[in-house]
Amino acid sequence: MQVSRSRTFAAVAALFLMTSPAAVAQQDRACTSVTLDDPPRTMIRCPGGLLIEAEATARLQILAPSSGGPPHAVRLDTKAVLIDLKTARPFQIMTPHAIASVRGTVYAVDVGPGTTAVFVAEGQVQVGRRRGPGAVLLGPGEGVDVSPGAPLAVRRWPQERVSRLLSRFGR
Template sequence: MGVIVRAACVAFACWLFAVQMAAAQPANMGCATESPANAPQTLRCEGGVTIVAENGARFTLQDRDGNGRVDSAELSSKALLLEVPKKQGGNRFQVTTPQAIAAVRGTKWTVDAAEGKTSIFVVNGRVAVGRRTGSHSVTLGAGEGVDMDVMGPLTVKRWPAARVAALMARLGQ
């Protein structure tokens, strides 16, 4: 029994350390955190990138080109709302989930990762969405979304207002 309790304590300490590291990470990539009580976390990053994370969202920010600015996120659960300004050339900002890769140049969109499924919705602009494995992709425009699982087709749909409102409410919008 003592071994189990010690293992649980070690696991909790590791989890706590990882959470603290994730919270500290945005400052290292040119992002400032705005977190009003009981509201989703908002990160305002250099280059005009804004990321709103649903309470409890699990994600990491990345700097793929090594310039010190966030240019991608790996999302494993819950939702992010992203606003990325249009820029000339360079890498597209992308969000990767277990099922999908969504990449943009200048838009506002959401990515919602749940076990076995990723949903992507575009508020404005355009987003290219594809599977992590495979080459098939679709492009979403304003008001459109796609629900992806491991095997099903990538079917672009106009999302009903009630679904959009429910997702945006989770993100404090």
């Protein structure tokens, strides 16, 4: 794993909007961002025990309270992120199709055309539709695909699918 560059940032209401690993803007609380080469991704460490790894071409926005404090959400539009949250505090990922809410866990969210996939490596994640009823609770090794009109079905993901997703984050 090679580190190609490092930055320190500060954060408030919209911590940062990222359209590429280099396009980052923040204010107030410090987050640290490092661009990794193999595979290409950005690792972001924020206050409150939050680690976010985003694929190099992921489009996301990290949100924090306007009063300061650690981030409470990520808005993810494309590609995948891996979240490692070791503290017991609310945190969620919002995609066009789903909302994944957690407390102290490791999980991945992958947004594609018309669908969002959520996989849990550790802990528990509640996943619901962005619009409409229905939610499921995922445990370690489980995942769900969220797309319009399809039922939310919790499945134990095959190792091949898990490996394919996690390899995008060097795991």
